């Protein structure tokens with residue numbers, strides 16, 4: 001039942017504060033100030049190499065997790081899309097940990113990759129939304145998301161719930177690896193508890209973003225740029241836009257733009273920049289200047305500080321709440337989802353059932 005919403009996708013975007021809170025409940029103990037994972041029969045603290053495998057939006061969640069896990073737990077992370085991983089005969093040390101991320105838990109390539117990793121004597125961890133799925137059944141460490149059924153073909157709430165679980169995993173892993181102490185853990189728990197309110201604040205920009213969609217809908221190509229964990233968020237923004245509005249979109253690491261895609265930029269190509277203020281912000285501002293010098297139109301998604309500094313000269317800005325860097329990427333999912341949604345609605349596409357796509361890809 002869509003309730004008062006026009007589409008399931010819209011309903012699912014707006015459910016995010018609730019389902020992310022629901023998901024986090026099973027991973028944090030607010031009173032103890034601890035991050036907790038389900039019990040496993042192996043020592044996570046002894047894991048010194050992690051392989052992450054997934055497809056599509058779930059892969060982008062894994063890519064954000066790579067940044068988090070390397071930064072906080074200082075464990076090297078390999079990541080691949082499942083269709084590549086399973087056929088390239090990856091080098092896996094026996095006893096390593098392989099992590100699979102999937103909404104459905106049935107995606108054929110991801111499931112085959114899981115079975116391949118198992119044969120290669122990897123421990124299997126899965127982040128899945130369907131607790132009865134094949135991947136859930138075959139895991140040594142099951143990390144469920146509690147997004148509830150996701151009906152819209154474009155993944156939204158499952159993605160932010162995956163990110164919430166992966167942030168908790170990164171924090172727990174960092175503790176077990178001795179990279180952070182009890183005090184840092186307590187503060188991470190406090191940050192994670194802010195996520196639902198921050199998602200609500202982001203959703204509060206729905207009307208502005210609906211207006212902004214008029215700037216995007218006429219475009220033939222759109223570029224999304226970001227650095228660090230905002231690079232996978234840029235990839236996700238581009239995927240969301242192309243799959244439901246059929247506008248060609250590319251996500252790029254902001255620093256890579258001048259190695260090719262800058263050739264595309266002219267006054268007809270909107271460039272959506274995802275960049276909270278922080279240590280990498282100045283670098284991204286230089287990339288924005290390169291875009292502007294070629295007549296490109298920039299939409300800046302940032303916090304108040306970032307917009308104050310670099311908002312002038314943008315065709316539009318979207319202000320995200322200023323939150324801890326660990327949780328901020330989760331919040332930036334909302335504006336890219338809403339922008340894709342409203343653009344698709346303007347274009348009159350079938351938002352919940354985009355052409356050529358299936359909710360669960362059970363063939364390779």
Ligand code: F6R
Pocket residue numbers: 055056057058059101102103104105106107110153154155156239240243359360361
């Ligand atoms: C994009 C989307 C797909 C899925 C992908 C993996 O919005 O929904 O890219 O993320 O097909 O599906 P799961 O997560 O079920 O393995």
